[in-house]
Amino acid sequence: MVKIVFSVLSVFYPVLVLFILRFFGGASLGGLLKLYPLLINIAFLVSFGLSLFYPPTQVFKLALLSDNSIRNSMHLPVIENYCRNVTKVWCVFFIANASICSYTIWYSPDWVWALYNGCIAYIIMGIIFAAEWLVRRKVKKSFA
Numbered sequence: 001m002v003k004i005v006f007s008v009l010s011v012f013y014p015v016l017v018l019f020i021l022r023f024f025g026g027a028s029l030g031g032l033l034k035l036y037p038l039l040i041n042i043a044f045l046v047s048f049g050l051s052l053f054y055p056p057t058q059v060f061k062l063a064l065l066s067d068n069s070i071r072n073s074m075h076l077p078v079i080e081n082y083c084r085n086v087t088k089v090w091c092v093f094f095i096a097n098a099s100i101c102s103y104t105i106w107y108s109p110d111w112v113w114a115l116y117n118g119c120i121a122y123i124i125m126g127i128i129f130a131a132e133w134l135v136r137r138k139v140k141k142s143f144a
Contacts, residue, residue: 034110037117038101045094048087056080057087075143082139086132093128097121 051057056064060083064070070079101121104113 034105034113034117037121038098038105041094041098041101045091045098048091048094052084052087052091055084057083059083059086059090078139078143082136089128089132093124097124 048058051061057080060080063079063083070076073079101117104116108116
C-alpha cells in the first residue's frame with residue numbers, strides 16, 4: 001500500500017509543476033522561481049504527513065540513520081511515539097511556512113519574499129532544530 005501511495009506521489013509532483021507552469025504561463029521566469037520554496041514546503045508536508053499514516057515516520061527514519069541500535073532498544077515504543085510527535089511539529093511548520101511563503105509570493109514586494117524565504121524561514125527552522133535537540137536530550141536522560 002505504501003509503495004502505491006509513493007508511486008502516485010512520484011507522478012503527482014511533475015503534474016503539479018506542469019499545472020503551476022501552465023497556470024502562471026504569462027509570468028516571468030523570476031515569478032515562477034518564487035514558487036520554489038512553496039513547492040518544497042508542500043513536498044515535505046506531503047512526505048512527512050503521509051508518514052504519519054504509513055509508519056515509520058520520516059523523523060524515525062532519520063533517527064535510525066544516526067543510531068541504528070534504536071530498533072533493538074527496549075524503549076522503542078517511546079522513541080516511535082516521540083518521533084511521531086516531532087513529525088507532527090514539522091508538519092505544522094510546513095503548513096505555516098507554506099502559508100507565509102504563499103503570502104509573500106502574491107502580496108508582498110520581492111524584498112519581503114527574499115528576506116522571509118532566504119533568511120527568516122531558515123532561522124525558524126534552526127530554532128525548531130535546536131529546541132528539538134534540547135527536548136531530545138531531556139528525553140534521553142529519562143531513559144537512564
